[in-house]
Amino acid sequence: MKKILLLGGPVFQKPVIERAKSMGLYVGVADISKQAPAAPLADEFFQGSIRDYEAMLAIAREFKPDAIASGACDTSVVTVARLCEELGLPGNSVDAALNSTDKLRMIKCFAQEGVAHPAFAVAKKAELDVFVPPFPYPIITKPTDSAGGRGVNLVSSPETLLSALQTASAAGVSGDVLVEECMSGPEVSVEIIISDGVPHVLQVTDKLTSGAPNFFEIGHVQPTSLSCEQRKAISDVASSAVLAVGLKNSVAHAEVMLTSEGPKMVELGARLGGGWITSHLIWNSVTGIDMVETMIKVALGEKVHDFNFSNSGIYVATKFLPAREGVLSGLNGIESAKDSEGVIHVEVHGTVGQRYSKAVDDSARFASVVANGKTKEEALSNCDRALSLIEVQMG
Template sequence: MLLEPGFGGLGYIEAVKKRGHELLVLTQREENPQERGYAHLLTDKIVVDFEDFKTLVNTLKANQHFSKIKAILPAMDENTHTASRLAGSLGFRAAPYEAIMAGRYKDIGRKVCKEKNIQTPQSIKVRTEKEARAAAHALGYPVILKPADGAGSAHVTLHNTETSLLEEVNLLSTVKTNYGYPVNGEFLIEEFIDGQEFSVEIFMWDSQVKFASVTEKHTTPPPCFVETLHVVPTALFKEEIPEIIHFAVSALTAIGYSDGPAHVELKLSTSGHYFLIEINPRIGGDMISTDLLRISFGMNMHDAHICWALEEPYPFPSSQALCATAISFLLAPTKGRLLKVAGWENLSQQAGMVKHALFHKIGECVFPPTENAERLGYLICKGDTPHIAKEHVKSALESLSIEISS
């Protein structure tokens, strides 16, 4: 059974069906399975409010398929804690709930990691404009503002002045949901760490690292940090890979995360120090898990997670990459209607091209993104080395011209 697959969670559905299992989905909206394109693959769906845990449990137990459930997994960042609690309460294999909470809620993770001597940016939790002003004064500008329970780079911004910071705090105070889930109204004010960002894609099984790969990450310039390019495995700081993985695993150990996939984000600062940015107790999104890891390593994170939940063996691949892959995202340069992406029809002829897709239709209104969900589309290329894969995808992106009406 899966909880509310988002678009990044469709890999779970693919893996479940490939294994010949039936699929039951818990969802908060009747329309979600149809809108996300997997309604025809379900054995059944249960529409229920995830915030009412008692009703959630009772509704599931009353379903005609309850006795056939063998595993319960999350298929979206926002429900990792709910899935852990639900699976554990019903006797299914579950990742440690406290560890999930420390990953899901950034303030909890910051506190735990600080106690375990994992280096993180200085951070202060706030709720009000007054608290935000005081926190920024204590840390000193520039500062990062981010929701304590956010996801997908939504509302993560850099601020150099009090005016800018308080404007964004007031705006965030009006935001009640993120990807359809209620937010708790708490934010973090943090010091800004300048440096190269990475993510580490890890699979833990009984406290053992079964797979780990370092992803090179690039974003738009501040104030927003929209992700623009990922390379698997990293083309930069390759000699640092063992240390990067060790740092990420130490962070997981610090919060007690012993089982399942994790997407750990960190920075190697310009001063040469590692800083933990986020621990995400889930599979990496942005096509990292659905495409890049599968092509580069033959690693299927979704299938491995299902095997772990069912206590079945999974053939983890070698840490030696078969090849390298890179994904680059298209961004709207200005606001207006999308008229054309010139050169799109020739992308299949570009060196190393694997796949490409647009998220928007011609004629739709587009604008420069402030979060990942607002990008136009993507290109994925592969190559014999990370540098080659990165150059292929950059070349393919440069071959395109985005035409937008004023």
């Protein structure tokens, strides 16, 4: 029996584990927490930080996997690439992994290869208090090396700049902050498989965010409601972006803003999209290919040549129930939500007894719902109806 080791056990890793098992694989999962949401589904669980290369190397040598993958976890992309290189397994190059996770390296790749992107500058950790943006307000501040919307802020004036820079710096590892011009327009994600250096865009996803100042995700819909011409332009930019960072045999989740000047890259990840995008949404909105299964095949070194896929004609949406401040004492109505019209999946993210702050990024959610419909509006309405049946109790 072949083995796959997944680094990271977040909730969106669950469908990856389930699909790997359905393919006859023995699945190991490594995560810093024994309480990682996906841990109970693994055949073997290993506790350790997925940022700790030496610890993960020791685990990999013990487990002896045929493939190592990040799945839907951004934090482990570089560690996975280094392990694959050391152990002679298929995977992204370390350079491509670094380019796909360090936002400063990423945007420099875009600039070098002529991929449309926002104007940018970097505020070094030691110089936050003297940094002056080289372009007009409003601006966006974000950590150079974090994910999930952590530390992202819209800054409208010099008076709030230092606070935003400090927030972004604290949310990253290096402490450096990427500062970008604030783009405006519809934001979408693009789900891509790169095979032998050729990008294949499976789907463009409409993205719903909380808006300023943090822009964390509150939902997604597939397929996009943008025109065919706009979808083509977005797909072209995203395809150029994944090649610019050096991805050759990989999956990718790219985020693009459709500005008045055309589509521009926000950022990308060399991994599956979270938020049920590359599992439940693509499983229902696209026929002819399974993105999760394909990611696993690529990780095993299998060549994928059949890209005969198309829209299914079904609209699929997911919406999240963001956390609010206080101690979560209960979530009632989950079964009613599951039985609601059009609902495909309901997931509980909140932990009863845990204290939460008001949501400011993608990490703080109480629940999520996936639902389908004949139109985008119907799919979203079905999500909203199901979420309305969930009663949040705060202590």
